Amino acid sequence: MTDEYASIIDLMPEPTDPNSGYWYADSEDARRRRAVDLLQAFRLYRAAEVAMRRRTRESMSMGENDLLVLRYLLKAHQKGELVSPGELARYLAVSTASMTAIIDRLEKSGHVRRERHATDRRSIYVIPTVDSDEEVRKTLGDMHERMLGAVIEMSADETRIVMETLARLQTAVDQVDAREPANR
Amino acid sequence: MTDEYASIIDLMPEPTDPNSGYWYADSEDARRRRAVDLLQAFRLYRAAEVAMRRRTRESMSMGENDLLVLRYLLKAHQKGELVSPGELARYLAVSTASMTAIIDRLEKSGHVRRERHATDRRSIYVIPTVDSDEEVRKTLGDMHERMLGAVIEMSADETRIVMETLARLQTAVDQVDAREPANR
DNA sequence: GATATTTAGCTAAACTGGCGAGCTATATCA
DNA sequence: TGATATAGCTCGCCAGTTTAGCTAAATATC
Numbered sequence: 001m002t003d004e005y006a007s008i009i010d011l012m013p014e015p016t017d018p019n020s021g022y023w024y025a026d027s028e029d030a031r032r033r034r035a036v037d038l039l040q041a042f043r044l045y046r047a048a049e050v051a052m053r054r055r056t057r058e059s060m061s062m063g064e065n066d067l068l069v070l071r072y073l074l075k076a077h078q079k080g081e082l083v084s085p086g087e088l089a090r091y092l093a094v095s096t097a098s099m100t101a102i103i104d105r106l107e108k109s110g111h112v113r114r115e116r117h118a119t120d121r122r123s124i125y126v127i128p129t130v131d132s133d134e135e136v137r138k139t140l141g142d143m144h145e146r147m148l149g150a151v152i153e154m155s156a157d158e159t160r161i162v163m164e165t166l167a168r169l170q171t172a173v174d175q176v177d178a179r180e181p182a183n184r
Numbered sequence: 185m186t187d188e189y190a191s192i193i194d195l196m197p198e199p200t201d202p203n204s205g206y207w208y209a210d211s212e213d214a215r216r217r218r219a220v221d222l223l224q225a226f227r228l229y230r231a232a233e234v235a236m237r238r239r240t241r242e243s244m245s246m247g248e249n250d251l252l253v254l255r256y257l258l259k260a261h262q263k264g265e266l267v268s269p270g271e272l273a274r275y276l277a278v279s280t281a282s283m284t285a286i287i288d289r290l291e292k293s294g295h296v297r298r299e300r301h302a303t304d305r306r307s308i309y310v311i312p313t314v315d316s317d318e319e320v321r322k323t324l325g326d327m328h329e330r331m332l333g334a335v336i337e338m339s340a341d342e343t344r345i346v347m348e349t350l351a352r353l354q355t356a357v358d359q360v361d362a363r364e365p366a367n368r
Numbered sequence: 369g370a371t372a373t374t375t376a377g378c379t380a381a382a383c384t385g386g387c388g389a390g391c392t393a394t395a396t397c398a
Numbered sequence: 399t400g401a402t403a404t405a406g407c408t409c410g411c412c413a414g415t416t417t418a419g420c421t422a423a424a425t426a427t428c
Contacts, residue, residue, distance in 0.1 A: 026339075031336055031338075034335075035332050035336045036332070039332065039335065042350065046230070048354045048358050049230075051358075055360070063385070084405080085405075086406075089406095095387060096406060096407085099406085100408085103406095104407095117405090120404090120405080122406070123405055123406075143356075143357070143360040146357070146360055147356050147357065148216075150349075150355065151353065152219045156210060158349070159218045163221070165335065165346050166228070169229060169331060170228065170229045170233075172331050172333065172334040173232050173327070173330070173331065174236070176330055249414085249415095268376080269377065270377075279415075281379080281380095281415080281417080282415055286414090304375095304376080305422080305423060305424085306375070306421095
């Protein structure tokens with residue numbers, strides 16, 4: 001895995017000097033500078049987030065996908081739902097072969113166990129253990145609290161503005177379609 | 185690399201029904217729902233962005249780190265700066281061994297070339313080729329345009345609100361310190 | 369100036385985590 | 399009943415990374 005440092009796949013201009021403060025005259029030029037600064041702020045945030053995820057992952061000494069699977073299992077477990085390897089493979093969009101390996105690792109480390117499916121004898125359930133539940137909660141609960149605290153004071157208007165911005169950006173990145181590679 | 189599907193390392197509640205619209209009465213409960221929705225929006229955006237990066241990466245058929253290195257080199261090249269492998273290794277926080285491998289690949293694929301350092305005979309420069317410049321621009325220029333277009337119409341106030349939110353979230357994730365693993 | 373230490377990049381071997389192909393057992397369709 | 403589809407597993411392979419150690423050159427110390 002190599003999602004270490006966040007950023008970036010772009011050649012955007014450098015951000016303007018942060019010391020110049022947050023206000024800009026609203027010329028075309030100022031708008032552009034604001035936009036660039038904002039995108040830069042998104043990149044910085046992403047960098048911080050990726051770093052946080054890396055720390056978390058390492059503190060539980062497991063890979064990203066292993067942790068994602070565990071999290072998915074715990075959420076399902078809370079709702080009383082049972083999960084099969086195939087479902088997990090589809091969720092992560094990895095091959096069933098890889099999923100077998102992931103479950104192997106999680107089983108070996110005592111985070112999940114395999115159980116026979118109630119009716120389909122080809123299939124199994126992957127069940128998170130009680131320990132893994134506590135471990136994940138301890139590891140992730142702190143983050144959840146902090147992130148919620150960072151946005152809980154926002155007004156309805158502010159929230160709307162941020163969400164709309166996110167929506168526009170999402171539409172933008174969705175429309176970036178990678179062209180075919182040269183040789184194909 | 186496994187940054188496929190974005191999200192997540194958390195057990196946050198499900199978002200509230202999006203059909204319920206963007207307005208909420210401002211009770212404690214409403215605030216909380218808003219906050220959760222907002223965080224969910226961030227996760228969705230991240231998922232979209234990660235997917236976009238994957239597409240881009242694949243369209244140039246190279247790894248994330250290779251692309252990051254190339255981008256770094258191009259930016260430096262624009263400024264007339266010369267870059268050494270060591271600098272790149274520090275930038276990506278990988279070992280010098282990995283960086284050697286990355287440069288090997290990029291050299292083989294014709295994206296960069298190695299040159300002798302002007303004064304330090306232990307060291308080298310890594311120079312991006314003209315072709316790679318064009319290729320990256322073609323691949324990434326479109327994304328840059330679209331993302332800028334998504335935020336260029338925003339007012340100064342709106343921009344400020346979003347940036348402040350990002351700053352608060354960044355502080356929050358920075359403070360999430362992974363505890364030591366059990367065995368150490 | 370000679371010697372010791374540090375630095376820069378490279379090589380080799382090992383590890384990780386992913387994949388496709390193919391296997392077995394079971395379920396389902398015609 | 400027989401053909402086909404599905405579920406999960408095994409095997410061999412590959413990409414990319416790491417650690418340890420190497421050589422050569424620069425820098426610090428005596």
